[in-house]
């Protein structure tokens with residue numbers, strides 16, 4: 078299917094403005110992902126938190142010429158060579174286009190939905206079937222209202238099987254996805270609590286999801302899930318059913334499941350035909366996922382295709398199923414390198430997503446880009462075509478150094494830029510070459526099929542492994558940022574507070590992520606923190622909350638904007654600016670509206686006003702104040718009073734200045750509870766990390782503190798554990814030793830049973846006192862072994878509860894995690 082801009086305009090309706098009709102092959106919805114400008118159509122999408130119309134002009138200057146918008150803004154008139162299509166709703170248009178595209182293909186389309194396992198079932202089906210079919214599938218977990226149309230757009234005439242997943246978080250969404258995917262075979266994986274907040278009950282959510290199969294021929298599900306069964310019966314769906322489970326009435330009936338060591342053997346039967354296979358996993362979810370895959374396979378081959386699955390092929394492929402890595406992790410490497418290890422299947426779609434991630438990381442840091450790539454999973458395409466496309470992708474992504482590892486990719490070496498590329502037959506050969514030891518300050522992306530064992534590579538490239546780490550989920554951070562943004566008017570600006578090493582999570586990575594999210598301002602506590610951000614390539618405005626007089630020159634040099642909270646400080650700053658001949662330097666004036674920490678009081682106001690109106694060395698960029706109790710209802714009257722005092726002072730200052738001045742008073746709790754006081758800007762801090770003053774279920778955990786069991790020992794009743802013999806054992810116990818102590822930020826108050834650690838799916842109490850570098854926990858009966866992972870806080874042990882258990886607040890727990898604990902960042 079070829080589309081021209083004009084053709085698309087006809088399909089979508091709306092008002093076209095066509096200057097030069099061109100071919101369209103690529104759809105773009107996120108301006109940051111731009112690689113190719115040719116044949117690209119940008120959809121300017123609007124959400125509660127962002128607006129694609131803002132990026133049209135920038136994209137035009139970078140070479141994009143085709144746009145779908147919902148508002149033709151006056152500034153677009155200057156973009157003389159661009160084609161525009163104006164439609165009422167750009168997201169609807171994107172979905173319409175994908176639905177139109179889908180309707181041109183008659184291949185089997187597997188549509189997967191459910192609460193858990195969607196991505197894994199899809200990926201495993203692809204691992205099992207890509208030899209027999211030319212498959213197309215959703216990249217990673219592209220299952221949203223935007224992800225699904227982009228996935229379906231990849232469909233072309235060569236494909237013989239499509240695997241798409243659909244995820245929903247609220248009512249009404251699935252119907253739109255149904256029009257786009259039109260699955261011929263549906264899979265409902267299961268129904269659980271995920272994304273429950275917008276549904277009244279599990280039944281309601283299940284019924285909603287079932288609508289994906291309104292026009293399907295077949296529906297695959299697990300017969301043992303009573304709720305799902307009941308919903309399907311009541312749904313009135315007319316498709317054929319294919320079920321699996323222990324139940325006697327299941328079409329594919331499980332007869333035996335046996336777990337041994339690291340694998341599970343499964344025996345089941347369909348129409349008197351027995352199937353037996355082993356998967357290299359032991360968790361129940363993997364068994365369930367594999368059954369969905371087998372059911373789909375039987376349906377495609379035996380029921381719809383009329384040929385039996387060969388037992389040896391079944392055993393062979395099931396045995397080789399690979400875990401699906403869902404995240405892209407960035408780790409610090411040797412010599413200032415960053416290492417991105419993407420062990421997700423090595424195929425061309427996930428490669429282009431990973432390259433996009435690589436480009437963004439490298440661009441912010443202005444570092445060189447290196448890609449190490451193994452042979453790629455065949456996609457049914459001829460290898461000449463595949464590697465020509467990959468070579469092009471590598472070129473377009475401005476990779477400064479390319480390493481190909483494997484027989485096949487080596488055979489195609491001539492397709493790659495010879496000056497920057499080198500090839501090795503095996504991973505060992507590359508490791509032995511030792512060339513990588515000299516690499517400095519590069520971002521290195523590792524992308525390898527599992528059999529190439531790139532984990533040996535990443536071990537070498539990463540710096541020394543620490544046993545205690547703070548994991549920071551940047552995806553969740555962005556999610557929370559957008560949650561708070563959705564509480565505000567679209568034009569209200571956001572200052573992200575990244576003081577104190579971004580609440581312990583690492584200022585540079587967090588700032589970089591927020592800068593990409595178009596946050597307007599950052600705020601740090603002291604000048605040095607701001608200097609570090611500038612050196613790391615942060616370009617958005619930065620406010621310094623506690624500027625010291627001896628740091629003013631640093632402020633000027635690095636474009637950092639001080640908070641000014643007293644007449645004395647203002648006088649010093651003006652003097653310093655005037656000595657350097659600086660005029661109109663942006664400052665932020667702090668009002669004390671009742672917190673009585675820093676700030677100008679009402680009595681200082683007249684002198685402040687006359688100073689401001691009588692000199693031109695400073696420019697009041699904003700005036701602000703801080704709430705003392707925005708998170709507690711008992712202080713609500715006081716909060717209103719603070720807002721009133723602030724509002725009055727801010728107006729007087731603005732008048733004295735004679736120009737508009739940004740005003741702000743809300744912190745995280747304030748945004749959730751007093752959005753009426755958002756003025757022009759707000760200051761978001763702890764909210765980034767998933768702490769909500771109204772306990773919103775929409776928020777996600779960001780930081781996870783983890784450690785690893787160093788040693789396990791059996792200690793008899795009556796013995797004691799640790800210093801001062803405080804941990805007295807009343808029974809024979811098993812004690813695990815963890816490499817985390819108060820020097821890592823694990824507070825001594827957690828000692829003697831107060832603190833709990835999450836290990837092997839249960840909590841285990843701290844025994845005895847917390848030492849400087851080590852803590853002991855009681856794991857009696859928990860089957861804990863050396864090397865097991867233990868969680869200090871995170872999803873299963875919420876930060877707020879951990880803090881409350883020792884009478885403190887999340888802020889203190891987070892900022893106490895010491896700098897020696899390595900921060901590991903990832904994005905879902």
Ligand SMILES: *Cc1c(COP(=O)(O)O)cnc(C)c1O
Pocket residue numbers: 574576622703743744745746760761762763764
């Ligand atoms: C730290 C800080 C904030 C952010 O507060 P949260 O409660 O973390 O949202 C806002 N304003 C000022 C002045 C701060 O110092």
